[in-house]
Amino acid sequence: MAYYYGGSEELKQDIKKRFNELDKDRDGILSLQELRNAYNCSNEVFMIFERDNNGSLNFQEFITFYYATKNRWHWCDECKVTVTTFFTCVHCFGGSSPINLCCKCYSARQSTLARDPMESLRKIATTYYKKGSEHVKQLIIDFFYSMDINRDRQISLHEFLYCMTQEGYSEMSNPNFIALFDKDGNKTLDFYEFLMLYYVMRSGRRFCCGCGCFLDGMYLTCVPCFETNAHSFCVCFKCYHDNTYIHEHCNFLDNFALLEMKRQKALKVKMPPESAPQYGQFGLVLVAPLCEILPSFVLCYNGEYSVTSSSSSFLLGWL
DSSP states (O other), X not given: OHHHHTSOHHHHHHHHHHHHHHOTTOSSSEEHHHHHTTSOOOHHHHHHHOTTOSSEEOHHHHHHHHHHHHHTOXXXXXXXXXXXXXXXXXXXXXXXXXXXXXHHHHHHSOSOOOSOHHHHHHHHHHHHHHHSOHHHHHHHHHHHHHHOTTOSSSEEHHHHHHHHHHHTOGGXXXXXXXXXXXXXXXXXXXXXXXXHHHHHHHHTOOBOTTTOOBOOSOOEEEHHXXXXXXXXXXXXXXXXXXXXXXXXXXXXXXXXXXXXXXXHHHHHHHSOGGGOOOOOSSOOOOOOOOOOOBTTTEEEETTEEEESSTTOOEEESOO
16 A cells, blocks of 8 residues: 555546556446456455455555566465565576475475564574575574673573674664563573574674664665665565655565566576566566675575585575
8 A cells, every 4th residue: 555655646547547447337446357367367366455355456556466466475375374574595586487486385394484573583584594504504603602792502692792782783772672582581592592693694684764663574676776876775564654764766575576586687697588577567676686695504606506505405585
């Protein structure tokens, strides 16, 4: 909805026009059959966007459907549920049908993704550790003990704040941040709670440049800054929707759209110009070559992918 209400008048008119084109009987709603005439839409996908369970999509529900189809929302290829945080196969990322897995299917090939974003981060961090090489595991263990100054196998608040300041992570140097990882609420981090902190530090997770909150779920990134600056400008959906941030650019993409643009660029490099993919209505643009995202696991140089751990060939879907 933020894309629609924050979009241009031209974008809004395009969406309204598409809705009216699909609404053949002019009743102001879209049936499953009307969607099937234009999209390869199954009953399961239709039910995802049908919020009031009346067998049809109103215009507000269609906006979400339109955005999802334009920006390729992702489903787990094993359990078939929609996913917010997911793993993408690095080897087929540049192909037409990349394989995506939810966190639980990636680690255990069963069940579905937990809905709590922090719980998802916890599972991702633990999975990366378990699937890493022995060398990577030792590096993580060494870093844990470098923070555990008194050697009690726990990281206290004052140890956490001291290390964050020494390492230059000023945004993380506050007492409230450690509480995000303290699952048992004892005001310290054990090793497995620390794994999530390590993952957040290594994967470059962001803080909202509007309200300063930790971006544990979906967020929007300024595309020009992402392409040209050392530091990305990111905002949460609330700040983007309410326009409660100050920035010189207006071209923002969310996690899904930005990841899709990376994939589309990889496809365009492989395809002749006449068969290159076309971009959708949401202002999607080319982005720079993939940077180093997870140094311990996946390295991406100039659009080429290599996996440093032989047991891991998936790239996390968050950026």
